[in-house]
Amino acid sequence: MAVDVLPPSFSNNHNESKLFLGGLSWDTSEEDILNYFNKFGQILDVTIKYDPVSGHPRGFGFITFVSSDCIDNVLRNGPHTLKNKLIDPKRAKSRPISKKVFVGGIDANTSESEIRRHFNKFGKIEGIELPYDRQRGKRREFCFIIFENEEAADVAVKESKQTIDGRECDVKKAQPQPVAQQQKRMQQTQAQVAANYANGMFAYGYEEYAWPDPSAAAMGAGTSGMHDVRKKKKSNNGNLHGVEPAWNYYM
Incomplete structure (x- = not known):
């Protein structure tokens, strides 16, 4: 105690x-x-x-x-x-205030007014988010309820299983995506961009051109040796400008 x-x-x-x-x-x-x-x-x-x-x-x-x-x-x-x-x-670090509640398994046809009617009994609602699946052309079977204060959200999630419009749903506090996962996704994106360049795919308005460097060819390196990689940035009208020499070494 x-x-x-x-x-x-x-x-x-x-x-x-x-x-x-x-x-x-x-x-x-x-x-x-x-x-x-x-x-x-x-x-x-x-x-x-x-x-x-x-x-x-x-x-x-x-x-x-x-x-x-x-x-x-x-x-x-x-x-x-x-x-x-x-x-x-x-x-001590302050605990982030969580006023957002996740509702999973809800019928995609359940109206916003019906969802609001169910959750209004727990406290005043600031907003309801109804994610939409564009590929399938219909609402997703989950939603988010944003309450006016954390106390109302705490009351709303006391029962983890709740029946809404005839369907049993999972109700719990919405959790923000961990920073570690966001950083991992960013690293994966950066790695993919690098791989695209390595595979000859162009992005962000840059093109890479590689050819055997004369000095490397003179040493017998040929196309497997040193290459002069020039990055050329396209302007809006398609002209090339800003040539930047760079050196890549291939083992």
Whole structure:
């Protein structure tokens, strides 16, 4: 149970004053944290996170101070050791507000008004997104509900299976695409562009022309040796300009 130094209702609006504590030993208690960190400022709340399955501490926790100045005080006076173990305090990152709900398996013919009627009971709706499949010429069998606040979205997803217009649907919080997946897709795109050039495919208004370099031919390299690759950029009227010599080496 968290150590509440002030009433929890007083601490609800102090996310900017929250400190993350990493590297806690398994035998560290919330009382230990309170006793060590209260010299840096008034503490509102102390929490250690536990594994819900094993019940063991996960090695990190949070402190909520009365102001962000207390966190500055902690960070200025490091390093910090607790229970004979070096710990890693840092400002806690705010959890992104999620007001968007994903609804999967909905009938493509279910009207927006019917969807709105079903979800209005959870709270005020800002908007409804109904993705459209252009290739098939019909709506996709999922949608998104954007509520006015996160509390309404939380209530809406309490039941993961809900019947909408006679069909059972999956209802859960919409998750933003992980940054790692976006970066991977960008890398794949860049690799594909590079492969297109290597295979003689042209993109972005550039064409590549390669022919044996005279000096390479003189050395007997022929077409498998050094090539002068000239990039020529096309203007809007199709004329070539901006010739850039570059060298490619082929093994």
